[in-house]
Structures are given as structure tokens and as C-alpha cells.
Amino acid sequence: MALAHDPAFNDRTSDGAAAGASSIALDFRALSHRFSLPDRVLPVLDHITLSVAPGEFVALLGPSGCGKSTLLRLAAGLESPSAGTVTENGRPIAGPDPDRILVFQEATLFPWLTVRKNIASGLEARGLLKSHGHRIDDVLKRVRLEGFADAYPHQLSGGMAQRVAIARALVNDPKLLLLDEPFGKLDSLTRLSLQKELLQLWKASGFTALLVTHDVEEALLLADRVIVFSDRPARIVAEVAVTKAHPRRRDDADLVQLRQQLLTQLGVSADV
Numbered sequence: 001m002a003l004a005h006d007p008a009f010n011d012r013t014s015d016g017a018a019a020g021a022s023s024i025a026l027d028f029r030a031l032s033h034r035f036s037l038p039d040r041v042l043p044v045l046d047h048i049t050l051s052v053a054p055g056e057f058v059a060l061l062g063p064s065g066c067g068k069s070t071l072l073r074l075a076a077g078l079e080s081p082s083a084g085t086v087t088e089n090g091r092p093i094a095g096p097d098p099d100r101i102l103v104f105q106e107a108t109l110f111p112w113l114t115v116r117k118n119i120a121s122g123l124e125a126r127g128l129l130k131s132h133g134h135r136i137d138d139v140l141k142r143v144r145l146e147g148f149a150d151a152y153p154h155q156l157s158g159g160m161a162q163r164v165a166i167a168r169a170l171v172n173d174p175k176l177l178l179l180d181e182p183f184g185k186l187d188s189l190t191r192l193s194l195q196k197e198l199l200q201l202w203k204a205s206g207f208t209a210l211l212v213t214h215d216v217e218e219a220l221l222l223a224d225r226v227i228v229f230s231d232r233p234a235r236i237v238a239e240v241a242v243t244k245a246h247p248r249r250r251d252d253a254d255l256v257q258l259r260q261q262l263l264t265q266l267g268v269s270a271d272v
Contacts, residue, residue, distance in 0.1 A: 022055075022173075022175060022205075022206045022207070023054040023055040023175050023176070023206055023207050023208040024054060024088045024089060024099065024100070024175040024176040024207075024208045025051070025052065025053060025054045025088065025089050025090070025208070026051070026052040026075060026086075026087075026088055026176060026208060026210070027050070027051050027052070027085075027086070027087045027088075027090075028048050028049060028050045028051075028071070028074075028075075028084065028085075028086055029049055029084055029085045029086075029087070030047055030048075030049055030083065030084040030085070031045055031047070031048040031049070031071075031074070031081050031083070031084035031085065031086060032045055032046055032047055032048070032081065032082055032083040032084055032233075033045040033067070033070055033074065033079070033081050033082045033083075034082045034233075042232075043232070043233035044067040044070050044232060044233055044234065045067045045070060045071060045074075045081075045233055045234050046233035046234060046235045047084070047235065048071065048084070048234065048235070048236060049236075050227065050236065052208060052210060053208075054208055055206050055207070055208055056208055056209075056224050056225065057202055057208075057209040057211070057222060057223045057224050057225075058209070058210050058211070058223055058224065058225050058226075058227060059211045059212075059213055059218070059219035059222060059223035059225070059226045059227070060210065060211065060212045060213070060226075060227050060229065061213065061214070061216065061219055061226060061227065061228050061229065061262060061266065062228060062229030062230065062231075062234060062266070063229075063230075063231045063232075063266070064214070065232055066229050066230065066231050066232045066234040067229065067232055067233065067234035068212040068229060068234065069180050069212055071212075071234075072102060072178045072179075072180050072210060072212060073102070074086050074093075075093065075100065075176070075178055075210060076096060076100050076101075076102040076178055077093045077094065077095045077096045077097060077100060078096060078102070088100070088176070098122065098126060098172045098174065099172075099174055099175040099176060100174065100175070100176040100178065101169040101172060101174040101176070101177055101178065102178040102180065103165055103166060103169050103177065103178065103179050103180065103182050104165070104180050104182070105180055105181040105182060105184045105185060106185070107153070107158075107161035107162050107164060107165040108165065109153040109161055109164055109165065110153075111152065111153050111154060112152075113152075113153075114149065114150050114151060114152055115140075115145060115148050115149050115150070115151050115152075115153075115156070115164050116136060116140070116149040116150065118153070118164055118168055119136050119139060119140070119164065119167050119168045119171050120133065120136055120171070121168065122168060122171065122172050123135075123136075123171060123172070126172075132171075135171045135173070136149075136171055138171075139167040139170045139171045140167060142167065142170060142201060142204070143163040143164070143166060143167045143170075143197065143201075144163070144197070145160065145163055145164065145167065148160065157190070158185065158186050158187075158190065159186055159187075159190035159193065159194055162182055162183065162186065162194060163194065163197070165182070166182070166198070166201070170201065170205065173205075174207050175207055175208065176207060176208045176209075176210070177202075177207045177208070177209045177210075178210050179198075179209065179210065179211040179212065180212045181212055181213055181214065182194075182198075182211075183195065183218070184213075184214070191218075195218060195221060195222060196247075198222065199221075199222055199246060199247075203246070211223065216259050216262050216263060216266075217250055217259065219262070220242055220248070220255050220258055220259060220262075221248050221250065221255075223242055224241070224242060225239060225240065225241050225242065226239070226240045226242060226258075226262060227239055228240070228262060228265045228266065237265060238262075238265045240258060240261065240262060242255075242258065
């Protein structure tokens, strides 16, 4: 798809590596986290140490409920770790920031607002709609929804609604995009299409990306590196670099081998 360029956006490189300050270096150091329940303490993350380079695309795999989404919330500044540190560009993350945007599995759009107004909501809340409102048309083109600016969420398909959610994130020109299974509830064809679109957006915009997914193939098709977590409390049990150039093919022999390796790490038969 054609990607419009807005001079107000930071300059990017073509391969997803950011130029200047357009992306974030993310570091987790000796990170542990637990939840206090009424009857017990629930350990969720156990001594996680992980570095994500500026402009890198990293996928997180692991059993359901192991703590992957919690790691994203800590990176977003929505929670503080029980122990250890989370830093961006060497500075502690102390709270939410528009440079760090979390996209959920559900599109979570405001049903009473049009597509355009949903995308504008973050800018409006920050008092930037007048100065940055021109970005809305740019991101509408980037996610191929320029013909649906005046539509309401109930008039959109699931895939279109998720594209609106991604556009709402991109309009803030994030330096870190945190993706919590954003395509998990979509049909397979829509999922394939949005995977391709996300990859194109990452290459064009240069943000750092951290993706939680249960789909091994999705991780291999998109990410520079795949991190495998154990069951809760999550520990890192494997890191796999994916060096194939994009676009990648599911039937590529090297990716098939990596898929088998990852499934084995996850305790799943490689025959599935």
C-alpha cells in the first residue's frame, strides 16, 4: 500500500531501524512482578532480563496466562514492577507516556464516535488536536481507511476496527508500539492481511515493536527476534533470532526449522 509521508513525523530508515529519536531502547533488568490476591500472593514474572534495541521488532511467545501481557503493561508504565527495573533509553519508566502505546486484542473503540474522532481522541485528550490534527488523514491512508473516516464502529468489520485502533496509536507517532495479541480474534484471512500491514507500517515508521502472540508462525513472519517464556511465573527459556529478510514465506525451510524449534521449547509437538 502507498504510505503518505508527513514532514512532522520523524525521519525513518526503510528497514524498521529508527533514525534519531524515533524509537525507544527498552530494557528489563532482573524484573519480577507479583499480584496480591485476597488469599495469596501470585508470582507472575520471575527475574526477567531482556534488552530491545531501537527499531527492533520482538515477539513474545509462551503459555496462556504466563505473564506476557503483564510485561507489556509494565513497559507501557501502567504498572510498576515488584522488583527490578524497566527503562526506556536508560531512564526509568515511571508512568504512561504517548511515546509508548499499547494496542489490545479488542479494538476498544468509542462506539459513539466516528472513525476519525476515535483516531483523534488521544490528540484531543493531550490538547494537540489543533496542531497535530493533520496527522489523522495520514494515518487513515496508512491503514487504508480513508473512505471510512465518517463511519461508526458498528459499521466496521473486526479487521477494520483493529486497523482503527492501530491508527489511533500511530497518530501519536509512538516510539514504542506494544501489541497484545492484536489479531487474536480475527479470521485467518484478515489476520494475514493485517500482519502484512503491520509489517509495512513498522518499516515505514521505524518504531520499536513488542508483540505478544500465541501464533508461532506470526512471530516468525514478523519479528527480528522471538522470546520464549516458561509457564507462570514466567522466565525466559529461549531467544531465537530470525535473520530472514522480509517478506518471509511460511514454507521457507529455515522458518519451518525455527517453527519446530520454538514448538519444542513450548512443549508442543512439531507435527501440529
